[in-house]
Amino acid sequence: MQTELSTTLGVEHAVFGFTPFPAVAAAITRAGGFGVLGAVRYTAPDELARDLDWMEAHTEGLPYGLDVVMPARKVEGVTEAEVEAMIPEGHRRYAARILAEHDVPPLPEGEVSGWRITGWMEEIARGQLDVAFDHPIKLLANALGSPPPDVVARAHDRGIRVAALAGSPRHARHHRDAGIDIVVAQGYEAGGHTGEIATMVLTPEVVAAVDPLPVLAAGGIGTGEQIAAGLALGAQGVWLGSLWLTTEEAELHSRRLTAKLLAAGPGDTVRSRALTGKPARQLRTAWTDAWDAADGPGTLPMPLQGLLVAEANSRIQRHEVEPLLGTPVGQIVGRMNSERSVQAVFDDLTRGFEKAVDRINRIAGRA
């Protein structure tokens, strides 16, 4: 699949794969797509540097990118401890009660929560950027809002294109005005943070809003026919995240979570504030149910909710407590039914795309 954008970026297929796992991102790039490594789980810049070195060594000179989380609004001079102190006691007790009801053990002695809210703070994101700009990345994506002007300028100075996610035409126009090069239109059905507008409607709305900027369709895309649909809607490429979670190269660190993903149907996700404080689609679990319950305390705003649940999530994942075990994932989870290599998944995408094109041509009387 070749579009103006994929040609410009030098990739064989206009398929962008977002993943927190370097082995998956590299395999997507090697398969002819554009791998994008999610940086949010890195708190130490040297770990990110090590993984970006590894990516460089395993992508045969082909292009790949990095996705950071850099909130547009700055929170100046606030420490994690100060943010932590803003969490109401009632919410702490509620989190503890859910864990107790499900007999979740504490973390083993000496083990600390792996997931830190700090990955979402600008200071950390800037440290990641310093590392990223030392590596030959071709794309810098930002998951929350438009990146600050100096970051866009630094990227452009290095010939790096900048992408940002949008859930509405208004967001998309904001990105365009901020000098963004590529808008990822992320629909309601997507995993992670999403708005209310579904991909089928959002994609052409965003294309019209930022024309002539290239748009990637995201949300609900996990097969070749869904890629064909996204491209028919005017996108210059597609952005897939969920699909890679059940590939052999993914390192989910929980067999039970993989099993849940493989068994889940399209109705087994929920758009909930339980994870970060902003609506994000994820597996529906006893954990999301508890936070979304009408008789619960409700969720806190970002970043408080993420900080509140960070340790709990680490404990749930460490001990693989099945009813509470979840992850951000989109509605296409219903089609993720076997563990296969990234290459095998990618081959299915391109084959499925060709079949969908055959089908559309038959319907159009051009076969």
Next chain:
Amino acid sequence: MQTELSTTLGVEHAVFGFTPFPAVAAAITRAGGFGVLGAVRYTAPDELARDLDWMEAHTEGLPYGLDVVMPARKVEGVTEAEVEAMIPEGHRRYAARILAEHDVPPLPEGEVSGWRITGWMEEIARGQLDVAFDHPIKLLANALGSPPPDVVARAHDRGIRVAALAGSPRHARHHRDAGIDIVVAQGYEAGGHTGEIATMVLTPEVVAAVDPLPVLAAGGIGTGEQIAAGLALGAQGVWLGSLWLTTEEAELHSRRLTAKLLAAGPGDTVRSRALTGKPARQLRTAWTDAWDAADGPGTLPMPLQGLLVAEANSRIQRHEVEPLLGTPVGQIVGRMNSERSVQAVFDDLTRGFEKAVDRINRIAGRA
């Protein structure tokens, strides 16, 4: 656009248009699509008979269908008055308070509420069916669940195909088991009653669930490129409802409502129980906000909510009280920006479809 289904039904394009207005349905059929008249607003069988006679006289022998609302669960021997008595006094007072806050006058003396819950009751639907089976309809669609076995049998005896709407693969399998011929997969972004799964994901899930039954994609489809997307997803046709509301042939009876639809963006709808008691996508208004408010009494189950708000809706529409004025409509309302004839809209759909096919072929390297 020709699929196996459109060929079987004898229509030029695999585009099904649902509308409560006979003039719109007939124009869709004359334009080469398949017009489907919604029957829910008819309470008197002779009015439906008159409009079906009119349809027959204005469709040049081309095929069209009827959509009824026939709940699968029977409510035996209950009168409207008895149902009305089940509505809590607090909910009545809340409805009255919203109307008072917006200075909505009563209906003029002698005028009665046009919208009756009775259109949703089986007795009325059966009266409509007796009329429908006396007319040369080619399709009978049911908007709520599978129609009863005797209705399916009566339709099949007359060579009439039966369609039913589904919001999940499970619903769709239920329809297949009930002998339904065509499943309409109605996604989250659609106007009217919808589930949580978006069209991009729902369509292929339903196609896989009921294969080899034909599936129509519904929800988020209002342009030729969205039609191409729906067909790429494996549908044998598309089902469009919202798009016709702003055609010249539509009889909305409120210029202010038409103006609201023309001005609305894709984020100006909400999936709310305010209208019928089941989640239905509609324009977001002060009315839906009041029923969805955390500090309100909440909505009642179907059919109580519909009965509760029937008179209020008539008053709001009669007096065109702008902040409260709404209608079921999908997220594509953002693209409904001018009043045109059905034929002009249809021409845009077919032209847009051809352009989308051109585009996909270029991307696939087949141009």
